[in-house]
Structures are given as structure tokens and as C-alpha cells.
Amino acid sequence: MTPTASTGSTATTRRRFISTLAVAAAAVPVTAACGSAAGGARRTSTLRYQGWTGQVTLPELAADLGHLGDVRLRWIGNTISGPQDVQSAATGQVDFGGAFNGAVVKLQEAGAPITSVIGYYGTDAKSYTGFFVLADSPIRSPRDLIGKKVGMNTLGGHSQAVQDLYLRRNGLSGADIAKVESLAVPPVTMEQSLRQGQLDVAAINGIFRDKALAAGGVRTLFKDLDFLGQFTAGSYVFRDDFIERNPDTVRAFTAGIAKTIEWSRQRPRAEVIDRMTRILRSRGRNENADALRYWKSWGVAGAGGVMTDREFDTWRAWLEDVGQIKKGRVKAADLYTNEFNPYAGGRGGR
Structure with missing residues (x-):
């Protein structure tokens, strides 16, 4: 089932959130909003996103490998902040964003109409x-x-x-x-x-x-x-209304990222680094590729970026303890979906 905004008090909160962000959303140039599908379309061919200086993101690697199928990425600039990236997704300035799961919890508690669809970075012995x-x-x-x-x-x-x-x-x-x-x-x-x-x-x-x-x-x-310990720390999110309009696009994106995570695990480290270095040097953003040679792992815990309650509950509990969100306002299971991930349920990407 495609994720939708929750009902009751959460839906009211989300309506307030959308209202407070109306000015920001209205400020998005018309050309930047063209990537979203309209009407009853089930897919849009282009996804707008933000990158990171001196780094190659999983979506960028997936696109270069051909794992996104006919879905194309359109870079609109760089970010240095996960919370800013998912806020941009929440306001419609980009089509997807990625951030630390605690930031996703906090933004959703504030009423942001977003849902996490796949984990993309985390902590393990190689990446922490x-x-x-x-x-x-x-x-x-x-x-x-x-x-x-x-x-x-x-x-x-x-x-x-x-x-x-x-x-x-x-x-x-x-x-x-x-x-x-x-x-x-x-x-x-x-x-x-x-x-x-x-x-x-x-x-x-x-x-x-x-x-x-x-x-x-x-x-x-x-x-x-x-x-x-080892855990997936961050996830990519889409707006709920984007998922509702473009489920095939979200499925293609999620499957492509999942496949790329596993590709990176299975290929020699030098091959992954060489591929990312070529991507960075060819995109013409005046960046230094030297740091890429130190890449070791994405740190994602689950196969293909499949998510679990624990990866959100750790930060939900902490945010409640420090008083940044109200106790009992959000449940981990309501924050994400593995519906679009071909590795969910032990399917192994098939």
C-alpha cells in the first residue's frame, strides 16, 4: 500500500506544516518544479536532487551504473546538511532528500508529509x-x-x-x-x-x-x-504526495539504490573508487577527487538498504528524552516503508 499522510491529529499537524511552508514552496522557480508528475501519472522521468561537494552519492553512482532504468537525475546544487536536504524535499524544492534518521523523525513529528523509502548510509567497522x-x-x-x-x-x-x-x-x-x-x-x-x-x-x-x-x-x-554498534543511520525520503503520484518512479529509484548498495559490497573496493572518481571528474563541478580513494563502505546494515524500527526508535527515544519531540507522538513504523525495496522480506533483490 502506498504511504499516505496519517489521519487524526497527525494529519492536522501535517496540514499546519504545509501551511507554514507555503511561502517557501511558492518561492521555488517554476522550472525547478517541472520534475513532478501531474494528474494521474504513475511516474516522472526526472528526479531533482542536491549533491555533496567532493563526494559521489549513491543515487549518482546508481544512475551511472544504469541501475535507475529510465529515471534520470537532475542536480540543482549542493548541500552540506542532511536536515536541509530533507527539508528541501518536504517543501518540494527537490524530489528526494537524504538525512540522518533522527532528523527525519524530528521533521515528521513537526508534520512534514514525507516517508523514508531506503537506508543509504550507516555505521560499521569500515564506515563510522x-x-x-x-x-x-x-x-x-x-x-x-x-x-x-x-x-x-x-x-x-x-x-x-x-x-x-x-x-x-x-x-x-x-x-x-x-x-x-x-x-x-x-x-x-x-x-x-x-x-x-x-x-x-x-x-x-x-x-x-x-x-x-x-x-x-x-x-x-x-x-x-x-x-x-552497527546500524543504518540515514534514509532517503520522498513527499507522500509525490509517492502517491509517482509510485513507479519511487520503486525504480529505491530498487536502483538497493542494487547499487549490493553492487558496492560485491565489487572490489578499487573498482568502486575508480567508478566514483570517474563520475566526479566528468561532471565538471570544480571538485577535488583525492578524498574518494579513502572510501570503504556505505555502512548500510540491512541488505539493499532495508530499514527496521530500531533505526528510527533509537533517535525517537533520544529526542523524547531531551524534550525535542513529545512522547508518544510518533511511532517508528509510521516513518518509513520497505514496500518499494526488492530486498524486503528476504527477497534478495528479485
């Missing part, structure tokens, strides 16, 4: 978010973070949630945690900011993490894998 300090830093314990500056790609996202959980589980009070200064820093300059002393701690993941480790002179203070 580490909080790094310089090798000679005096910071060695959770309490040492009080009064220090911690850089992360965005506020209210994965890194800040992990940091807060780490500090709470190590006995710091809310007042102590409030004294830890979290700063938003673009991922491409995070390592440099740490080395130049502009930050005391830097939350770095993916290719930028391994690049920093390879350069030396930094050490890991803690990482999410240590106390959360």
Missing part, C-alpha cells in the same frame, strides 16, 4: 563517525569536552545526536552538555579546522575521516560504533 582530537590534545575523557568547541557537518544531525548520547551515557548532566559548543563546519574543511586549532574536536566520517587518519597527527576520542 569518529570524534577526533589532535594527537597531543589534553582531551581524553567525556568531561574534558566541557567548554570545548566540537565541529560537525550540521547541527541537529547525526553527529550532534551521537555526541549528546555519548555524554549522557557517561554521566554528564544537561547543564554540562550545554557547555559543549557544537559548531557547523563543512566536511571538506573539517580536518583543516581541527589542525589549525579552530576546533578542539572534529566529528568526521566517511572518506574525510580516513583521509585525516592517513595524514596522521590525530587520534580518536570516541566513535558511534563503540556504543551503538
